[in-house]
Amino acid sequence: MDATKMRLTLKTLAMLLIALLPSATWAASFTASLDRDTLTLGESATLSLAFEGGSPSRVPTPSVSGLQFAQAGTSQNMSWINGAMSSTVTVSFSVTPQREGEFSIPALTADVGGQQLATAPLKLVVSRASAPSAAAVNSGSEVAFLKLNFPKQKVYAGESVVAQLQLFLRDDVQNFGNFQITSSPTDGFSAGKTAELQNQRRRVQVGNRVYTQIPLALPLTAVKTGELQLGPFTASAVVVLPAQNQGGDPFFRMFNQGEQKQVTLATETLNIESLPLPEQNRPANFTGAVGQFDLAASAGPTTLTVGDPITVRVQISGRGALDAVTLPEQGWQNFKTYPPTTKLETTDQFGFQGTKTFEQIISPLNNDVHEIPALTFSYFDPNNGQYHTLTQPAVPLTVKAAGATPLPQIAATKAEEKPAQDILPIKENLGALAQSKIPLVAQPAFLAAQAMPVLAFLGAFIWRKRADNLANNPRLRRQRAVAALVASGKDELKKYAAANQSDEFFATLFRLLQEQLGERLDCPATAITENVVEENSILRNAPATTRDALREQFQLCNQARYAPVRGTAELNSVAAQFEKLLGELQNLKS
């Protein structure tokens, strides 16, 4: 098939598809459905609006008195079935009833693909959840039920109590999940977070059946007085019961995954009497703490100057609504006070037991202050219905007048004993003017100067090491001594040559030759004679010119004993030859 034919075939196929497309799309439709048509108050249903064959220009929002609608999400589904394409847009609403009754969700209309479409009306029945009767519970017909236990009939306003919600599951319930408290009316109480009491599940006999009891703690604090109603608490859960249709076949029982069942639970309503706190014997500094508490306090420093801060730490420990505990006004009129900081550390999961720590900074205003007054804290104990006042004794203080610190410049005077009424007067003497604003530690010169003692120490250290090396090396020491001797000997030679003192000249020359050769050959200087030139192995290996020069020098010295008279020029020439010879000798390897 050539390219022209191929292009023609593709064009034909494309035109066929375009021609078929309109007939492949579905006619538009709009439907509404509820996932359930009966609800218990506190539960929610889902309303789904499905738009098939097109998207709505505007999604209608249902509105029914007593029902709350909240958009929960949108999904889109496209499918291709037998050459026909289907597109569905589904908008979901969460429907939450606010009262019991029978509700009708009216027909909803929407513009889908240019068509005005309407849904059918829907019905929703909402009933109030109610606790099962005692007879139903005892008969064992209830798969699960919920009970509310409140430990008291009467509470005081501000009192904290842990109520218990008990979930009972019948013994044939294989599993349960998705447990949700859907309604928790606690009017007149401040409720904390509900939590399961760990390791307290147990099996109990209720009527004809055994149930598993799961206790849930509900921390409550009464905040109103009068008759208070607690409940009904409602909850929903999914329980798994044994499947009914697998008979007694052990093979099927092995794979029995059970049947899931949604259950709605409700407790009875409890009437609790909340009593006001008694007016009688109420302490003046009572700030509303209800429970059982202990008081501890510390303060410091206790020796200070007027204006210095003192940290007062007050710890209130015990059981009750610790959140609401406040530090009462104390007799701190002679102190400047700063806002206290508080820290709450609880030791139980409900926040009812623990320690609240207040840290208050106070500062004495004058030196007449001799103590921090006794600290008091009052609370009401609901167990015995009485007020209690806790007291911490006064803390003695030694407060010095400002400016009366024991420093030599200012002597304490009688005037300083009184609280300061004004600032001290100005200074008449200007004093020394500061030269530089840059602190010494930021000045490079100061920092560099600190290197000097370190360098001095390093110099001393190196000097010491070299001195030690010299002391431990006699060869080196002799080398240096001979070098010094030769240096001074050369000067003497020049002096004797200039004075034409031939005897002294050659005696010195001989001695210098002995010392230099002795040092090089590592033998005593007195052992050096002319013969050493021939006998010593080191000199035997020396260059012939060096050996000849040595011999000549020794011979000149010997001759001088017999013919001592020589001229200055000749002596200078010998001295020059000696200096040259010295250089060669010093290069000899010993």
Place this chain on the structure above:
Amino acid sequence: MKNWLSILLAVVCAGKILAADVAADFASANKLYAEGKFADAATAYQKILATGSQSPALFFNAGNAEFKAGHLGEAIAAYRQAELLSPRDAELRANLAFVRNQVQGATLRESSWQKWVSTLTLNEGAILTAIFFWALFALLALRQFKPTLAPKLQAATRLAVALTIFSGAILGLQAANHFNSSVAVVTASDASARSGPFDDAQNIFSARDGAELKILDRHDDWVQVANSTGKIGWLSVKQVAVLPGA
């Protein structure tokens, strides 16, 4: 040589003339203070300080004049600068404590270790440490020159090591406090700390004249500060006096 001597003489003379001028201005400011013209005295002291001349007495008197003129923040700022130069001046501490007591609302207080290390100026700490440091290395060098003295110098060397380490640690704390713990003293009558370094940012907290706040950050003409209750906000530098740590 003659040129060098002339320059040295000129520098000494110029210094003496300058000091004489400052002393005269200082006396004039003191006179204004004595006449009850506190605002004028405060301006006169600030004028001297603006020339770069500073002394504890100058800052002290400036603090007094600012306080009498009703400027708590300016007074505290001046006293704190005097404290940097003369931390053990009892009169200064008394006046600073007195003025701090007049400040309303939350204010930053130095911690006990900050108070303790600030009893010496940073320069005093540096000189003391340098003395111990030099003494230590002098002893070490002496031990090299005279090894026979080493046993006798052992106790002195150990003492010098201990003093050098101790004074060095104090100096380190002082330097950290001086260079890293800057303080802003509110000089406006009522300053609003904002959530960001902008005039129209949300108000986080208010600080009264004289409140001392810890500086956390700087951005252009704004400083980020924290008050004693831990609240953080931005203040314009026009509303505060920025001071180094003690």
